[in-house]
Amino acid sequence: MSRGKTKRECFAIAFSYSVIFNWRRRQVSPQPTRVESSLLRDKIRVKYSDNWVEGLIRVNINIQKEEFSYAYVYAIASAAGYSFQRTTTPLDQLGIDLIFTGIGVQGIMGNPQLYVQLKCTSRAMLDTNYLKYPLKVKNYEELRVTQQYPPLILVVVVVPDNINDWLYQSEEELCLKRCGYWISLAGETSTENQETVTVSIPRVNRFTVNSLTSLMQCIARGEAL
Structure with missing residues (x-):
């Protein structure tokens, strides 16, 4: 056959x-x-x-960005000691791309979880204090929902324009460029925009092992992000 x-x-x-x-x-x-x-x-x-x-045969550049952003957050989750799970339909249709789970984290919430909507861009608008990212209205509305558990945050991974600069490797290190930033939009006001909303993410909100640990500890204590 x-x-x-x-x-x-x-x-x-x-x-x-x-x-x-x-x-x-x-x-x-x-x-x-x-x-x-x-x-x-x-x-x-x-x-x-x-x-x-x-x-x-080359993969579409947008798919490469998506996969690279997953690799970035996966590396951070692994170093922080948290479970990392990519979602499937229907969760991804609700703007939830991945789930972090804290195994054995002490607090009110046993095994706290964090939902993440993940984006990647090489055309970031960075000024002195903020990353300004044009977010689709649909995604904005998903992210501004209040009193949601697990809480949902936005993570934007910024990569260099030249794909050859995304990764550097030697015997001593593996360097992924450039940086990820996070923000919680829960409780933000609605918008009359039809297509996108420009979200200003403080550059101090770098998505790192320490920041992920702090987020998971806040969730375990029942605190808002």
Whole structure:
């Protein structure tokens, strides 16, 4: 029984035909005698006669930003000693991207939890004291809900414009650039904006191991963030 082709295989076939067409268009002679294609890791190689044409399959930059932001907060959660869980439908449709859980944290709330809506941008508007982020109205309304447990905060991870500057690695260190910032919008006023609301996040609100620990301790004590 034949199986259906995966999205990756379909993309490979489409890319192959595109490369073949453009290659043939540049050639006057000789005519191709054989065409072969193979998928190797993240590359596609198309053979035209005695020549190979090679192209890269790259993930969409927005997906890369999303995954990098998850890696950033995952590293912090791991260093802080908290459980980290990515959500699925329907929670992600409510603006909840991930859940932190404090195992064994002492307080009124046993095993306190924190909901996070996660964003990533390389076009941040940073001034001396604030990160100004254009947040969709839908997300703003989700974040300003009061008396919610677990509480929901916004975390915005800022990365360099050049993707090659996102990460530096040596034998001594693994450096993820640039920084994450958090804010609680619970209790904020409603907006008449139709598309976005510019949120000003204090730059002192860096999302770090210490700040995550403080947030979880506040939740355990039943305090507002």
